[in-house]
Each structure stands twice: as C-alpha cells, then as structure tokens.
Amino acid sequence: MKTLFLAPTRNGVGLSSTALGLARALERQGLKVAFLKPIAQTHEAAPDDSVHFARTVAHLSAPDPIPLTVAEEQLSQGGEEELMENVIALARAAAPEGTDVLVAEGLALSDRNGYAGALNARLARNLEADTVLVSSLVDVTPAALADELEIAAQQYRRSDGSGLAGFVLNFAPRELDFGGLMAELRSRSRVLASGELPLLGIVAQNPELAAPRTLDVARYLNAEILNEGDAARRRVTSTVVTARSVPRMAHLFVPGALIVTPGDREDVIMAAALGHLSGTPLAGLMYTSGSAPEESIEALCRAALTSSLPVLRVQTSSYLTATHLSQMTTRVPHDDPERMERMLDFIADRLDTVPLGARLHAPDAGGERRLPPSAFRYELIQKARAAGKRIVLPEGDEPRTVKAAIRCVEKGIARPVLLAHPDRVRQVAAAQNLELPDGLEILDPETLRARYVAPMVELRKGKGLTAPQAEAQLEDTVVLGTMMLAQGDVDGLVSGAVHTTANTVRPALQLIKTAPGAALVSSVFFMLMPEQVLVYGDAAINPNPNAQELADIAIQSADSARAFGITPRVAMLSYSTGESGTGEDVEKVKEATRIIRERRPDLMVDGPLQYDAASVQSVGQSKAPGSPVAGRATVFIFPDLNTGNTTYKAVQRSAGVVAVGPMLQGLRKPVNDLSRGALVDDIVYTIALTAIQATQVVE
Incomplete structure (x- = not known):
C-alpha cells in the first residue's frame, strides 16, 4: 500500500x-x-x-x-x-x-x-x-x-x-x-x-462551487426566516445591495442574486416580486435593519413573498449586512452534500x-521499507500483544520497573512478573500514586527459591555447584529469575535498571546458554532516528571481537533487524572505506565481510565503510559507487565495543535519539539488559522486545 x-x-x-x-x-x-x-x-x-x-x-x-x-x-x-x-x-x-x-x-x-x-x-x-x-x-x-x-x-x-x-x-x-x-x-x-x-x-x-445556499446565509447572519421557500436549494451567486433606483439595478436581478434592501424600499421589493413571478429564480430577498414593507405593499406582493422565494430579515444595516456577507466562509456545511x-x-x-x-x-523493492520510529514502536507493541508472553522482572520493587509493569498490564503488552515482596511493591506503587492492576503478578522470592535449588545444581553440575552454593546464589533475584526462565516457568527476563550488564548477562550465559548454532552472545540497539529505525551492533557485550566473531555479530544483527520489520543492509564499519586504508583493524573488517558473504550470500553487506559512506547517500555514491549498502545502510556493525558504545551514546545524547535496547542476541531464551538510566518507556519497550523474541525461540 x-x-x-x-x-x-x-x-x-x-x-x-x-x-x-x-x-x-x-x-x-x-x-x-x-x-x-x-x-x-x-x-x-x-x-x-x-x-x-x-x-x-x-x-x-x-x-x-x-x-x-x-x-x-x-x-x-x-x-x-x-x-x-x-x-x-x-x-x-x-x-x-x-x-x-x-x-x-x-x-x-x-x-x-x-x-x-x-x-x-x-x-x-x-x-x-x-x-x-x-x-x-x-x-x-x-x-x-x-x-x-x-x-x-x-x-x-x-x-x-x-x-x-x-x-x-x-x-x-x-x-x-x-x-x-x-x-x-x-x-x-x-x-x-x-x-x-x-x-x-x-x-x-x-464561483458556482463556492455558492452557499440561501439557508446557509440565513444561518450565518442569524437571520429571521419570514418565508423559507426554496432556501435549502437555491444558491447565492451574487449579492445586490440596493442603493440606486430600480431601473439602474434591474440588470442585476438575475438567477442566484440575493437582494439586500431595507423594508421601506417598496420599489425594490416589488421589482424582486415581479422578477420572481416572471420566472427568475432569485436566491432570496433580505430585509435589513429589522424592517418590513408596508402592509399594502406586502399584500400586493403576497403571491411572491409566500411562494418559493426565500424571504429573510436581519437586524443589521444594509452596509453592515453586506460587510458580513463578504466575510462569509466558503466552508461547505455538513448538510450540503450536493455542493x-x-x-x-x-x-x-x-x-x-x-x-x-x-x-x-x-511494488516495493523486495518488500523494503524505511521503517519510521513511530511505526516501529506501534508494530512492536502490536506484536508483543499478540505474543502474550510472561516476562519476569527481577528488580520487582524498583519504582520505574513497577510503573512499567503496570503499564504493560494495562496495555496488554505482556504478562509481567515482579520478583519482590508484595508489601514492598504496594509501598512503591502507593508512593507513586499508582494502583496495582489485578492482572499484575507479584511473586515473593522467599517462597520460590527452594524449588529451583535442585534444577540449578543439575544445570551446573559440571562446575561442581553444591546445593548450599546454589541456594546462596539464588538470593540474587536476577539468578532466581534466570532459573525461572531456564525451567520454562517464564518466557523472558528483563533486568538492569539497578544491576550492571555483567550481573544480568553472567547468569544467562551460565544457565540459559547460547542458542543452537550461535557461537557467541551479542547485542543490538534499535536507534529511532527521525526518518527511520537503524540497528547498531555490538555496543554492549563484546569488547574486541575477531573477524569470525564480528561476522557472527553482523549475521545475528541482520536477522534481528529482519525479525522486527527492518530490511537489513549491513555496513561493516571502519575508519576507511574500501581499499582506501590499511592496518590490522581494517583487515579484520575486510575478513569479517568476506566471511559473511560466504556464510550468508542472501545478505546485502559491504565493508569496510566509514560511517558517513554507510549512512549518507551522496557520500556513499562517491566513496563506494555501485554498493548495495553505501548510503542506505540499516544495520551498522562496529569493529569493537569502544567504538560502538561511544557512537550509540553520542548519537543518542547529541541528536536526542531514542535508543531501544540493548537487546541480547544468541541466547537460547531471551534475556535483556537495561541501562541504569532507563526511563519507564525504555523498560516498557524492552519488555515488548523480549516478548517478541520469545516467539522466535528454537529449542
């Protein structure tokens, strides 16, 4: 469409x-x-x-x-x-x-x-x-x-x-x-x-299309309707304000003319009546200054004044009435479909x-879209609603998290589970003047830990984990929430409002592990630029990936982009474009690009590309002519964490861009990290991302 x-x-x-x-x-x-x-x-x-x-x-x-x-x-x-x-x-x-x-x-x-x-x-x-x-x-x-x-x-x-x-x-x-x-x-x-x-x-x-009905003029001037006649059908195409003698105005008494006159201008009234009776469909006759003709004149003209000729009266003078008519809007009334x-x-x-x-x-080329931010957010929420997934929030008594969970329930985005003592959650809600909805699930960690000790020991038996050690680790609600996910009791986990990235990711790597075929875990941010949503990876997890790992990150990021409605055009970023530069870092990006093309020939990928060559069409055409990616990239793969994290934060803060994420990729089940400065909306959208990821899990 x-x-x-x-x-x-x-x-x-x-x-x-x-x-x-x-x-x-x-x-x-x-x-x-x-x-x-x-x-x-x-x-x-x-x-x-x-x-x-x-x-x-x-x-x-x-x-x-x-x-x-x-x-x-x-x-x-x-x-x-x-x-x-x-x-x-x-x-x-x-x-x-x-x-x-x-x-x-x-x-x-x-x-x-x-x-x-x-x-x-x-x-x-x-x-x-x-x-x-x-x-x-x-x-x-x-x-x-x-x-x-x-x-x-x-x-x-x-x-x-x-x-x-x-x-x-x-x-x-x-x-x-x-x-x-x-x-x-x-x-x-x-x-x-x-x-x-x-x-x-x-x-x-x-002018005919701009002509209002006589009835519209009467409404506009708040006129008294003395004889409605055909006021709902006749249209005013001209206005005749009587000032001269009738012989000098008679040529103006034409079809569609509205005759505006004081009631004491008997000559005008009689002329209008004669014109009407002779078959000229005047738009109407309007008396000004609240006047009316003498009874003898009215009786003489009664055949015309009580027929199909609309007759109106206003309280304003002829001059002021004419001024008002000149200012009448051309807006078509709702009950005038004919016009x-x-x-x-x-x-x-x-x-x-x-x-x-x-x-x-x-047709759209390959179904390709420049997905704008509002459409991305709207589709994100719709997909999350359709998924109906149960998402655990280990920071269950954190104020922003409580508010986000309430909003998710109210909007049907997901089925959030707050891990916290119920009384504490109620206190946090009351402090924010919030009401906890009936559909919001709150689970007390004290009542849950025992059931996950044995499963955790089984998962970590290769590392020699004992039951007392497992019980101690489960004191951490992030570990407890991760075990709930590992056992299939929830569909996803969101944490990080008060915990570090390491505290969120480490239990996932130990207990959830990587998805089949995934060599590593990486992350992407969805950058909500003014015109479209772009994907940045990896800006949160891998410090200095080698060429093989960089290729894995790019492939994961491209697949994530496609899963969320963004056509992937993958730019492998570097400080040089094409063959313009040399050095170990450039060679790593070149090798990663080669590996991607070999493993995934279906992906549009190019590199090395400088950021401006990847994102600005005129620069891309100049520096990398013929490239399917240059100037049109939607997925930007940074060569290392330092570059990625710095760039995403610079764009986010300097350009006022919303960054949704980081969304983790490569885990067997979805776990997502929050920035500790996350806003309530950030948490809501991360919960929605997690719910959608849960629909894509392959056991």
Missing part, C-alpha cells in the same frame, strides 16, 4: 476538497482508496469536515481523527511520540487489507496553529508517505509561489531525496497564462525545474494522476 500525504503551503489553499478530490481521481483509475484525517482541524465537537464528507459523499470508511485538544495537550507535554503512535494506529484502521492507496490530509495552516507546518512534516514521515503539496494562486506572485514550493519541498523531502509526489495549484484565474506561469516557476525553482515535484493539476476558480459532490467531481476532472502512476503501481 502507498500513502499520499496532502500538505498545505499556506493558509486557505483548499486542502480538504483537494484531498477528497484526489481520492476520487485515484478511484477512477481503478484503485482501492482509503482516507485519513489524522488530527481534527478544529476544537469543535462535531465531526471533522473532511471525515464527514469522506463518509457521506466519497463513501470511504474514514476513522474519527484524534481530537485537536488531545493532540495539542500531548504536544505541549512532550508526548509527540505517543501522538504519532496513535496516528499509526489510525492509519492501520483506515486502510484495511487490499487497500492500494491511503490519502492522508494534514492540518490546514491558520493563524492559531503555528505548530501545524512542522507537525505535518512529522506526520508525513511517520506515515511513510509521499507528499502532495497544495497551494493557491490567490494573491501570490510567481516568484513568491516558487519560493513557497521550494521551501515546502525541503521540509517534506527525505534525506535520500525521496518523499515528494507532486503539487496542486488551486483557485486559478480563468485568464491564467499557464505556459508563462510554469516557465517562470521552473526558472525560479530547482525542485520544479528538475521534475522532482511534478504538477498534478491546476484547478480554476468556480461537495460537484466540487469533488470538478477537482478530480482537473487532476492528472499520471505522474503518480509509477509510484503507486510499482
């Missing part, structure tokens, strides 16, 4: 109608289209305009958007990632199996939502969408429009140069010199001149979907 994100370049560009019009144009091409408005446009309780018309006119089953109040609250409290995960969930709900294209509409820009432009760019990135920019030819010079499109293109273009699908120009004047406009735009904009941002359509102004139907057909007729054709019909 492809996703197209429609984003405005400024206020008042006709975003909603363009989004729905594009959906209609794509349906005409035989595509199955879904629609999404991720975040509501206003704080109104009524259904969002776009969603309402998507359902009632376009007949698309669009989900309710996230309320704007909720979104703004999350943004103000630093909860952007949670907001993005909720958007991903909405996108999944909007586009069922078999959908070809998801059309997503961003937030329209206004004076009140200065955050909307940056938020739209983040929405497009996390939805893995290509962006259609929507602009307008109203009150803008070609030079200003070119700058506007160029700036917007930079905002939505991804680092690899992708991300732009095209642009649409609305409200074009009928006398537009199309050729001259496009020539000037291309002369001023590189993104237009190169064809990177193709024109998808120019939609002309059409929206005509508008969507009008727009769809003028959109050219041919430039989108290759993009929409081409």
